[in-house]
Amino acid sequence: MKKIKLAFYSASGCSGCMLSFFDLEEFFISSERFSIVWAPMFTNSKLEDLEKIDKIDVTFIEGSIRLSEHEEIVKILREKSEKVVALGTCAVFGGVPGLSNFYSTEEILSEVFGSDKEVPKPRLLLDGKYELTLPEFRDEMRRVEEVIDVDHFVPGCPPSEDQLLKIIDFNFEEKWIVEKSSVCNVCPRKVEEIKVSSVKRAFERDDGRCFLIQGILCFGPLTPGNCEATCVKVNVPCRGCYGAFPNVRDFGAKVVDLLSSIAEKNIAEELSRKYPNLARVIYAYTLPSAIINKRVRKR
Amino acid sequence: MKIGLYICHCGRNIADVVDIKNLIGYFKDKVNVVRDHLFMCSEPAWEMIRSDVTNKLVDRVVIAACSPYNHEKFFRSALETAGLSKYLLEIANIREQCSWVHGKNKREATEKAKRLIEAAISKVKTLKPLDDLRFEVERSVLVIGGGIAGMTASLDLAKMGFKVYLVEKEPSVGGKLIKFDKIFPLNDCASCVVSSLMAEVANNPMIELITYAEVEEVDGSFGNFNVKVRKKQTYVDWEKCIGCGACTTVCPPKAWKPNEFDEGLSKRAAMYIVSPQAVPKKAVHDPELCVNCGKKKLGTRRFLRGGKEYLTPCEKACPTKAIDRSKSWNPEGELLNFNVGAIIVATGYKVMEKETFKEYAPHSPNVITALQFERILSPTGPTGGKVLRLSDGKKPKAISFISCVGSRDVRYHTYCSKVCCLYMLKQARLVKEREPEIDVYIHVIDVRAPGKDLEEYYIEARRMGIGVIRGKVGGIEELPNGRLRILGFDADLGMPVEVEVDLVVLATAIELPEDSKELARKIGVAVDPSGFLKEDHPKLRPVESTLSGIFLAGCCQGPKDVSETVAQAKAAAASVASLLSKEEIKVEPFIAKVNEEACSGCGICENVCPFNAIKVNEVAVVDERSCKGCGICASCPAKAIDIQGYSAESIIAEIDALVG
Ligand SMILES: Cc1cc2nc3c(=O)[nH]c(=O)nc-3n(C[C@H](O)[C@H](O)[C@H](O)COP(=O)(O)OP(=O)(O)OC[C@H]3O[C@@H](n4cnc5c(N)ncnc54)[C@H](O)[C@@H]3O)c2cc1C
Ligand code: SF4
Ligand code: SF4
Ligand code: SF4
Ligand code: SF4
Ligand code: SF4
Numbered sequence: 001m002k003k004i005k006l007a008f009y010s011a012s013g014c015s016g017c018m019l020s021f022f023d024l025e026e027f028f029i030s031s032e033r034f035s036i037v038w039a040p041m042f043t044n045s046k047l048e049d050l051e052k053i054d055k056i057d058v059t060f061i062e063g064s065i066r067l068s069e070h071e072e073i074v075k076i077l078r079e080k081s082e083k084v085v086a087l088g089t090c091a092v093f094g095g096v097p098g099l100s101n102f103y104s105t106e107e108i109l110s111e112v113f114g115s116d117k118e119v120p121k122p123r124l125l126l127d128g129k130y131e132l133t134l135p136e137f138r139d140e141m142r143r144v145e146e147v148i149d150v151d152h153f154v155p156g157c158p159p160s161e162d163q164l165l166k167i168i169d170f171n172f173e174e175k176w177i178v179e180k181s182s183v184c185n186v187c188p189r190k191v192e193e194i195k196v197s198s199v200k201r202a203f204e205r206d207d208g209r210c211f212l213i214q215g216i217l218c219f220g221p222l223t224p225g226n227c228e229a230t231c232v233k234v235n236v237p238c239r240g241c242y243g244a245f246p247n248v249r250d251f252g253a254k255v256v257d258l259l260s261s262i263a264e265k266n267i268a269e270e271l272s273r274k275y276p277n278l279a280r281v282i283y284a285y286t287l288p289s290a291i292i293n294k295r296v297r298k299r
Numbered sequence: 300m301k302i303g304l305y306i307c308h309c310g311r312n313i314a315d316v317v318d319i320k321n322l323i324g325y326f327k328d329k330v331n332v333v334r335d336h337l338f339m340c341s342e343p344a345w346e347m348i349r350s351d352v353t354n355k356l357v358d359r360v361v362i363a364a365c366s367p368y369n370h371e372k373f374f375r376s377a378l379e380t381a382g383l384s385k386y387l388l389e390i391a392n393i394r395e396q397c398s399w400v401h402g403k404n405k406r407e408a409t410e411k412a413k414r415l416i417e418a419a420i421s422k423v424k425t426l427k428p429l430d431d432l433r434f435e436v437e438r439s440v441l442v443i444g445g446g447i448a449g450m451t452a453s454l455d456l457a458k459m460g461f462k463v464y465l466v467e468k469e470p471s472v473g474g475k476l477i478k479f480d481k482i483f484p485l486n487d488c489a490s491c492v493v494s495s496l497m498a499e500v501a502n503n504p505m506i507e508l509i510t511y512a513e514v515e516e517v518d519g520s521f522g523n524f525n526v527k528v529r530k531k532q533t534y535v536d537w538e539k540c541i542g543c544g545a546c547t548t549v550c551p552p553k554a555w556k557p558n559e560f561d562e563g564l565s566k567r568a569a570m571y572i573v574s575p576q577a578v579p580k581k582a583v584h585d586p587e588l589c590v591n592c593g594k595k596k597l598g599t600r601r602f603l604r605g606g607k608e609y610l611t612p613c614e615k616a617c618p619t620k621a622i623d624r625s626k627s628w629n630p631e632g633e634l635l636n637f638n639v640g641a642i643i644v645a646t647g648y649k650v651m652e653k654e655t656f657k658e659y660a661p662h663s664p665n666v667i668t669a670l671q672f673e674r675i676l677s678p679t680g681p682t683g684g685k686v687l688r689l690s691d692g693k694k695p696k697a698i699s700f701i702s703c704v705g706s707r708d709v710r711y712h713t714y715c716s717k718v719c720c721l722y723m724l725k726q727a728r729l730v731k732e733r734e735p736e737i738d739v740y741i742h743v744i745d746v747r748a749p750g751k752d753l754e755e756y757y758i759e760a761r762r763m764g765i766g767v768i769r770g771k772v773g774g775i776e777e778l779p780n781g782r783l784r785i786l787g788f789d790a791d792l793g794m795p796v797e798v799e800v801d802l803v804v805l806a807t808a809i810e811l812p813e814d815s816k817e818l819a820r821k822i823g824v825a826v827d828p829s830g831f832l833k834e835d836h837p838k839l840r841p842v843e844s845t846l847s848g849i850f851l852a853g854c855c856q857g858p859k860d861v862s863e864t865v866a867q868a869k870a871a872a873a874s875v876a877s878l879l880s881k882e883e884i885k886v887e888p889f890i891a892k893v894n895e896e897a898c899s900g901c902g903i904c905e906n907v908c909p910f911n912a913i914k915v916n917e918v919a920v921v922d923e924r925s926c927k928g929c930g931i932c933a934s935c936p937a938k939a940i941d942i943q944g945y946s947a948e949s950i951i952a953e954i955d956a957l958v959g
């Protein structure tokens with residue numbers, strides 16, 4: 001039997017999505033059906049090795065795209081692969097690393113390296129003899145889809161077991177592997193009618209009813225319910241780690257859209273007072289996929 | 300996809316500012332057909348578009364002309380007659396939104412016209428062929444409010460063969476007019492005008508008169524509204540009641556309260572008949588006022604020793620045994636449910652209470668509102684029509700009328716209540732006719748008597764010796780002897796004036812009744828900034844509300860006199876009739892459409908729809924009849940809802956073209 005050739009690549013990701021495959025016994029049980037041809041995370045895979053491969057059946061890409069190196073590699077992978085899967089919320093929507101779009105490249109580098117002076121030069125000589133070229137640090141964090149064509153999207157931070165089980169035969173058709181119903185559908189706090197008349201933070205008194213009704217931001221209605229409402233079950237409001245439903249273009253704008261239709265009065269001022277970093281809350285997982293996807297500076 | 304672009308000169312309205320040649324050159328290669336015309340709304344231009352479509356040169360149409368509000372329907376008909384879905388049309392408004400406002404800057408106006416046209420082209424590419432929604436029409440009408448407006452409209456419709464449900468809040472129809480003695484400008488008898496109408500609405504077989512009832516809920520839409528009406532419980536079997544009034548005189552004084560019909564100037568009992576002219580003339584029991592004579596609580600029976608049943612004085616008084624207080628109290632009343640094709644709202648007005656105006660000594664019983672004075676002048680009123688003051692029953696030596704109380708006043712209403720000048724003159728004339736020796740003063744800012752017969756009416760009043768003092772009244776003082784001192788200003792003399800009188804009549808402003816606002820909210824019609832119900836267009840659609848299928852008549856739409864009220868009522872009835880006489884109605888298909896694949900079943904849309912038009916079981920389902928296409932449900936968190944014809948895709952395409 002011909003084995004299915006798989007590749008795994010992690011761009012700006014935490015490796016969690018990829019590792020969740022390794023948490024799955026079914027992955028190992030069916031391991032004679034596939035071979036992993038390139039996966040720098042857990043096999044010895046160099047760029048030269050990738051260039052030598054001529055065909056990959058399915059490539060999983062985790063994380064969002066920031067470095068020139070990420071971009072180069074995913075482009076090569078795209079060329080060689082039958083199917084490319086964006087695995088996890090970072091790859092699909094930009095994820096938590098996408099929040100870096102709120103800052104300029106200079107701000108990020110000087111914050112990380114302490115001062116402008118400490119930022120490593122793009123080309124440097126290591127130990128006085130090894131010439132080293134660092135990948136370029138691009139101006140914004142992008143979704144994989146902005147760089148190459150993506151065939152399948154499997155959001156989640158990380159994706160849940162039921163999603164991975166759906167794709168474990170590596171022969172799936174659906175474009176989006178995600179639950180059709182929302183977190184509210186599986187939330188134990190389920191309610192009949194959601195209306196908002198004031199705003200609270202989660203650390204203020206939680207009376208156990210639906211967070212939104214209490215005025216605490218909860219993104220349950222906007223978020224696919226694969227997580228089985230894990231957060232809400234431990235009394236933490238949903239922050240939308242699965243990103244948006246497939247048709248929604250801009251998660252944060254959708255939050256505002258939703259709030260304005262369920263608010264019984266104007267809560268805008270109260271909202272920005274109670275959540276001074278509102279943009280960071282509503283775009284915690286999806287900023288690079290927003291219509292205004294980074295801080296816009298006056299020129 | 301073959302796009303045709305038709306650019307209108309609008310005579311010189313557009314062409315003088317926007318360079319049409321330039322536009323034609325610019326779009327020549329971007330669409331399949333470009334044509335211009337001096338007047339796109341003319342018959343030859345219409346024919347030009349139609350034949351392009353018929354000859355298959357074009358299958359989407361963009362017209363660059365005036366606002367779609369003007370001729371969109373006309374242009375659509377060109378597509379429709381050519382056999383194309385009439386909604387594959389988009390209008391770029393290069394007149395109101397371009398040439399008219401950028402006349403000084405021709406070059407930039409032309410550039411803006413390009414953008415507007417590009418946006419329309421981008422949008423038209425995203426449009427899908429749509430068909431009108433077709434609904435059967437229910438040939439019946441709900442009229443809310445039984446004043447002169449509601450009664451006139453009901454009778455006109457009934458005579459044209461429509462079934463009418465006339466719902467009146469009070470136990471009797473008649474509205475304000477039945478309270479008056481005479482009405483300007485002819486000073487004819489109000490009761491003679493109204494009583495015959497009241498009798499007619501009660502007896503017309505096409506009219507179902509539902510009094511002592513209120514509209515609870517309205518669902519559905521034009522052509523077929525589902526209406527729920529709650530009829531309050533009366534405890535009197537109206538089939539048996541003969542309106543003799545025997546029961547209304549037996550309640551003890553503890554069970555009396557100020558009589559609404561006399562504007563609080565007399566008392567009525569817990570058993571009452573609204574007025575001597577009431578239609579239907581039936582008694583009503585007011586359970587909140589009733590003191591449970593003989594400890595017989597509502598909803599119970601009491602037996603005396605010996606087994607004889609105890610009857611309360613009212614039950615005993617009734618010759619036909621129509622009163623049954625042993626019925627248990629049901630504050631909910633009885634719910635009636637029926638369908639109608641259209642609705643006319645005719646809930647009239649209320650006047651502001653005198654208590655609002657602290658500067659006018661409202662605590663004095665000799666300061667009254669004009670509506671109260673109408674009752675004093677009326678032969679059915681508390682004084683039998685004699686001009687007396689109520690504090691001591693004596694004839695006043697002098698009376699002052701104060702105008703614009705709450706009207707034309709930034710603290711309350713900036714509008715003019717329109718009828719007060721004339722009814723003050725009317726009331727003053729009636730006083731003079733009956734008691735010529737009473738001095739009568741009218742304090743006005745100015746007298747407004749425009750139109751046929753009305754200025755003449757004013758001149759006649761002056762001739763009768765009524766003192767008209769021009770100038771605003773600052774305050775009223777009550778003197779120790781109970782007389783009232785008016786502290787005013789005489790603008791003609793240019794100095795302050797003081798007048799001492801025995802009775803003051805305040806012409807308080809006309810307003811929409813509070814519960815009409817609630818009603819408006821329930822049925823979805825808008826209230827305008829003046830506080831009255833909003834007509835769809837003050838000139839072109841003055842009897843239509845903002846919601847199709849709901850019409851307005853009378854003072855609920857704004858202050859007006861009886862002639863205007865009747866004219867509007869007749870216009871509303873005629874509009875309703877012309878629409879309901881068709882077999883089916885066609886409605887624009889711009890309603891919510893659910894993408895069932897994407898719907899998560901979260902129920903938010905059902906929560907937020909103001910018209911109860913969307914229900915969620917597994918997935919959301921839109922009731923086409925009820926959906927108004929308001930777009931609120933498009934906030935769907937899964938983006939499973941689009942408004943047909945205005946999809947997110949279309950709007951984004953337009954925006955991209957405008958800003959791109
Ligand atoms: C003091 C005074 C004197 C006037 N004198 C004259 C005059 O001499 N000549 C003249 O031309 N005009 C006069 N007018 C104006 C005249 O009263 C109005 O033009 C006329 O009454 C308007 O009729 P309508 O049917 O619109 O309202 P209304 O007469 O107010 O009738 C409204 C009806 O609707 C009912 N209703 C209200 N709410 C509801 C509800 N929620 N559900 C069901 N039913 C409801 C009410 O009970 C009432 O029966 C005078 C006005 C005032 C204040
Ligand atoms: S909004 Fe949050 S708390 Fe409310 S039902 Fe949805 S997931 Fe549960
Ligand atoms: S006494 Fe009887 S018949 Fe007469 S008004 Fe009262 S309820 Fe009607
Ligand atoms: S009608 Fe006359 S009194 Fe009434 S508000 Fe207008 S101006 Fe004032
Ligand atoms: S709001 Fe959207 S997802 Fe939720 S039930 Fe309605 S259509 Fe479905
Ligand atoms: S568009 Fe949506 S919210 Fe508006 S009436 Fe229709 S279903 Fe209701």
